[in-house]
Amino acid sequence: MTFTLATWNINSVRLRAGLVQKLLTEEAPDVLCLQECKSPVDKIPVELFAELGYGHIVARGQKGYNGVAILSRMPLRDAGHIDWCEKGDARHVAAELENGVVIHNCYVPAGGDEPDRTINEKFGHKLDFVAEMRDRFRESLPARSILVGDLNIAPREDDVWSHKALLKVVSHTPIEVEAFEEARAAGGWVDITRQDVPEGQLYSWWSYRAKDWDAADKGRRLDHIWASADIAASGHSSRVLRAVRGWTQPSDHAPVLATFDL
Template sequence: MATTVCTWNINSVRLREPIVLKLLQEQQPDVLCLQECKALVELIPTQNFADLGYKYMVARGQKGYNGVAILSRIPMTDAGHRQFVGKKDARHCAATLENGMTIHNFYVPAGGDIPDVEKNDKFDHKLKFLNEMRDWFHDDSPEKSVLVGDLNIAPREDDVWNHKQLLKIVSHTPIECEHLAQVQDSANWVDITRQDIPDGNLYSWWSYRARDWDAADKGRRLDHVWATPDISNAAHSSRVYRDARGWEKPSDHAPVFATFDL
């Protein structure tokens, strides 16, 4: 059975409910993973999602910040969550679909503006978060699993609009890319997006600050779909749905899709 998974940093699920509904109606993923929901779980507008067939939800929330949710039209069970760096941030949740595939939905800290752990607590938090992800997956050895989310790092040179200019910019610094690579290596996660689209510039985020984001095209690939090796060959049809970045009152992120034949 083909299962299409989509990940999207929505930047407030209540504020942008209309474009979530638009995506669900037009693209009809089986599973939609949202980050930065910025809402308590009980305030997520579930009824309108359910009316479109997305009757199942696993979510973790907090007031005004962070928050992750997995919406599905396939039955699934809550597979728990993990808190990182001693904080009670809602930055991870997991669900297991009826086909046995477990989806981990992550919102990795952005890390602030200064890539220096001594001068910037947020950057220190980000690196420690990634270290804990690495250690967890190394110890847990997940199988038949997919990891998606806003990982807030664009690891490859062609994941950013200008590699040299961004080497000292948070999200593309060598130390962040190294930490993300260690997370990926911890369970031999396969970058499904780049497995399907191995060459060329590819972005999923464009700043709100750009007067014309589309023309300037100064993007970064911050949103990712990974899979464990046992199911990576079942993945196909990866794409970034760039059009959504141009919708009314958009998120600054675009949805990223992949399909798994399991």
């Protein structure tokens, strides 16, 4: 089975349903994982996606906050979810394909503005979330699995527009990067994007605050596609759809894609 998977923080699936349709029409990934859907599951406009051939969906939702969904042209089995940090947040959902591959769709907390858990509860939550990911991976090594999502950390120096300028900015601080790499290594996960594009600046997020995001190009690679070590060699054709960030009323994230031969 060869399939292409995309991950995209959509920043409201109802507000941007038209953009989801546009992506599904123009790029036609076999599986699309969405984060920050900001919608109860029963309010997701699934009929619009089903009309385009995406009749399978596994999702977890909340009103106006968080939310993750996996849309697919291929049959899916709901493989459950993890309530990270036991907060009841809709930040994870898993689905199993017919070939036994399990897709995990994750939305890691952004962490607020101050990179200090003693004064910023949100940052503490983020660190605890990633630490729990690490511990779970240590307890049960992932196999035939793909983990994608807005992980809200840009780990490498070339994953941000300026390593030096962002060392004290949430998403690229040393403590976050260390936690991120510990979690990835604990599961034996392979960063498929960087397996395919090993060198050079690469971003998937550009702030709404920039007057001209494209010209300023102050981006960060916050969106990731990982594969367990046993299937990582099957991943290829990674790319970030930067142009999507320039669509009308866009998300501040661009979709990230990869293809797998499994």
